[in-house]
Amino acid sequence: MSLITLTTDFGTRDWFVGTMKGVILSLAPKATLIDITHDIPPGDVWSAAYVIASAFAFFPARTVHLVVVDPGVGSRRAPLAVRAAGYHFVGPDNGVLSLALRLCNAQAIHHIENRILPNPSSTFHGRDIFAPAAAHLSQGISIAKLGPSATSLIRLAWPEPTLSPRVRGSVIYVDKFGDAITNLPNRLLEKSTHIRVGRAGTQRRIPVGSHYQSVPQGRPVALAGSGGCVEIAINGGHAARRLGLRVGSPVSPVILP
Amino acid sequence: MSLITLTTDFGTRDWFVGTMKGVILSLAPKATLIDITHDIPPGDVWSAAYVIASAFAFFPARTVHLVVVDPGVGSRRAPLAVRAAGYHFVGPDNGVLSLALRLCNAQAIHHIENRILPNPSSTFHGRDIFAPAAAHLSQGISIAKLGPSATSLIRLAWPEPTLSPRVRGSVIYVDKFGDAITNLPNRLLEKSTHIRVGRAGTQRRIPVGSHYQSVPQGRPVALAGSGGCVEIAINGGHAARRLGLRVGSPVSPVILP
Amino acid sequence: MSLITLTTDFGTRDWFVGTMKGVILSLAPKATLIDITHDIPPGDVWSAAYVIASAFAFFPARTVHLVVVDPGVGSRRAPLAVRAAGYHFVGPDNGVLSLALRLCNAQAIHHIENRILPNPSSTFHGRDIFAPAAAHLSQGISIAKLGPSATSLIRLAWPEPTLSPRVRGSVIYVDKFGDAITNLPNRLLEKSTHIRVGRAGTQRRIPVGSHYQSVPQGRPVALAGSGGCVEIAINGGHAARRLGLRVGSPVSPVILP
Numbered sequence: 001m002s003l004i005t006l007t008t009d010f011g012t013r014d015w016f017v018g019t020m021k022g023v024i025l026s027l028a029p030k031a032t033l034i035d036i037t038h039d040i041p042p043g044d045v046w047s048a049a050y051v052i053a054s055a056f057a058f059f060p061a062r063t064v065h066l067v068v069v070d071p072g073v074g075s076r077r078a079p080l081a082v083r084a085a086g087y088h089f090v091g092p093d094n095g096v097l098s099l100a101l102r103l104c105n106a107q108a109i110h111h112i113e114n115r116i117l118p119n120p121s122s123t124f125h126g127r128d129i130f131a132p133a134a135a136h137l138s139q140g141i142s143i144a145k146l147g148p149s150a151t152s153l154i155r156l157a158w159p160e161p162t163l164s165p166r167v168r169g170s171v172i173y174v175d176k177f178g179d180a181i182t183n184l185p186n187r188l189l190e191k192s193t194h195i196r197v198g199r200a201g202t203q204r205r206i207p208v209g210s211h212y213q214s215v216p217q218g219r220p221v222a223l224a225g226s227g228g229c230v231e232i233a234i235n236g237g238h239a240a241r242r243l244g245l246r247v248g249s250p251v252s253p254v255i256l257p
Numbered sequence: 258m259s260l261i262t263l264t265t266d267f268g269t270r271d272w273f274v275g276t277m278k279g280v281i282l283s284l285a286p287k288a289t290l291i292d293i294t295h296d297i298p299p300g301d302v303w304s305a306a307y308v309i310a311s312a313f314a315f316f317p318a319r320t321v322h323l324v325v326v327d328p329g330v331g332s333r334r335a336p337l338a339v340r341a342a343g344y345h346f347v348g349p350d351n352g353v354l355s356l357a358l359r360l361c362n363a364q365a366i367h368h369i370e371n372r373i374l375p376n377p378s379s380t381f382h383g384r385d386i387f388a389p390a391a392a393h394l395s396q397g398i399s400i401a402k403l404g405p406s407a408t409s410l411i412r413l414a415w416p417e418p419t420l421s422p423r424v425r426g427s428v429i430y431v432d433k434f435g436d437a438i439t440n441l442p443n444r445l446l447e448k449s450t451h452i453r454v455g456r457a458g459t460q461r462r463i464p465v466g467s468h469y470q471s472v473p474q475g476r477p478v479a480l481a482g483s484g485g486c487v488e489i490a491i492n493g494g495h496a497a498r499r500l501g502l503r504v505g506s507p508v509s510p511v512i513l514p
Numbered sequence: 515m516s517l518i519t520l521t522t523d524f525g526t527r528d529w530f531v532g533t534m535k536g537v538i539l540s541l542a543p544k545a546t547l548i549d550i551t552h553d554i555p556p557g558d559v560w561s562a563a564y565v566i567a568s569a570f571a572f573f574p575a576r577t578v579h580l581v582v583v584d585p586g587v588g589s590r591r592a593p594l595a596v597r598a599a600g601y602h603f604v605g606p607d608n609g610v611l612s613l614a615l616r617l618c619n620a621q622a623i624h625h626i627e628n629r630i631l632p633n634p635s636s637t638f639h640g641r642d643i644f645a646p647a648a649a650h651l652s653q654g655i656s657i658a659k660l661g662p663s664a665t666s667l668i669r670l671a672w673p674e675p676t677l678s679p680r681v682r683g684s685v686i687y688v689d690k691f692g693d694a695i696t697n698l699p700n701r702l703l704e705k706s707t708h709i710r711v712g713r714a715g716t717q718r719r720i721p722v723g724s725h726y727q728s729v730p731q732g733r734p735v736a737l738a739g740s741g742g743c744v745e746i747a748i749n750g751g752h753a754a755r756r757l758g759l760r761v762g763s764p765v766s767p768v769i770l771p
Contacts, residue, residue, distance in 0.1 A: 258543045264532075292526070293529055295526070309529075312532045312533050315536035315537050317536070433528055434525075468637060469588065470585065480637055482635075483642070492585075493585065
């Protein structure tokens, strides 16, 4: 099997994703193409990096993960191909691959220089550089054939929670339900009764629960998230909007008597 | 062929659907995955039930239909696998499968208990329970292997139209074009000239037509719908918004001289 | 390989696209289905025609391109199948195929009359006529088997830029990033320093650049577009909204000293 996932900010109302897939299938006719999302907010490298970091490990070994959120397309930022944890990753060197690679060591990093389409555009490297590279990798072509080896890539800073004098973390992603995903590991919930959210003056204590409906409709709850970190949700509602949470909002576990 | 359809309220901007597909393809590498929709309004069990009831029968025999609209995830509601009409259905026991099963008798109903992922989360059974179950069914594993047999499932009440003293029905779904789909069978149009819509005081009589453009641009028309029941549409417009129709709005056929 | 692309205005929140795919896979179980988009504005034949014209040539030979934006469904407009440039195209005869066929000569045009589903609805020919036709073509069935040959099809007028006394073109499409794509060929940029946009009184001169980030954040730039024609963009912003551009807005290249 030859499997390629796609994560972009290209949206689904134009022909951008379709033409990338046409290019891939022209080179790798038997590839299976799976959309992770094309609805990353335009140019939002952090969101794309978090999305692919959350998804990649659920795919079979040798899957190629193609990530194109690339506001610097056409500038000097390098196109990258990376091998790590039995997968390949393809995308621009702007940090978009770095949260996935935080979870697994890169075994090889290459700049993509050998281009398949003879005159790549300066505005659509997704179609002209990244899609062909992903197709070739999915066909078993060596990553070293794509271009010269590189020793590093641009990494986004991961906001580690502080542990002392007390545990403080932050919201790192808001999903489409409005659930606010934090960087606090789920195991902190074992000893906590509540999660405190928000900045001084507007703080709220959210009770820990086991699932969304463990609190009444419309009430907030802090849960063990499916990605390994604590989530703040509202049963049947949009927690981030209702509680004023966004990426960076502080959170901390508390034990109430 | 091994075919699985997906119907969820997970949206397409995060990694939820992608990870479900990764889990499925890890277990069933040759499965073909077809999205019905991931844009069910959050937690809207009725809409999801209506969507899969409208779609399932157009797929080849042995297709597995996976439906995850599951506001009660993590609670005591059971995960279900059902065999009916040559298909398998997988989803929570909250009514979401029941409109499809209204159209065909369930031959087997099983609770899903044998889990593939060792520690299922309490917030993402789509990935941890339903996707593996669908993958196994698509691979030909017996439904009985998933868990114990059950004798019943939760059923949503279907609003049958009343037939006497006169025919009265209601809107049961509004589609993305704004067409209001009713529970009045198309055959009622043979003897009707109009469909009366709306509540007393704001009623309107919509003329029966053969297709959208059988009335002028911007005008309403009642049509034989492609799902077997009468639709109220506006040629080039959004009927539900313009006519104030929603799920439950009354409709009845009339014969004007 | 048997490859079918889909371009519609059906959206992704109902079951319309899913049932089309079910019909196709029932007839062509091994077909690979690729969505170009289902988010064409309802009934917007121009946008759909432009989208498929931009995408079709990136797919492998023998791909079937299915395009259903069909406000006249059920009226006397004919369903078409066309062979051109090694591809098949399927869609209503309302102009939606004509921009693609402007780029390659039609080798065969047929009306679709032999229907697979015995009683096609009058509101969903995508499912009942076009999807079966596309499935059959993808299986190698001759286009002549679908119905009688036709000699012409409805063509949308393509707004050629005027060349004298000076070059004047127009915006022909606005993409999801807000980039305004014009009908001015990229080669005009070789001798231009700016592109003048907008109507008299509100004109603006946009500097020519090589890529989005060749201007500061928030500033407009005129670029060689990836489809062969000049695009007006804003680095990190929505050019059409910010500059008041829409389909038809005039543009012309200028040389400033």
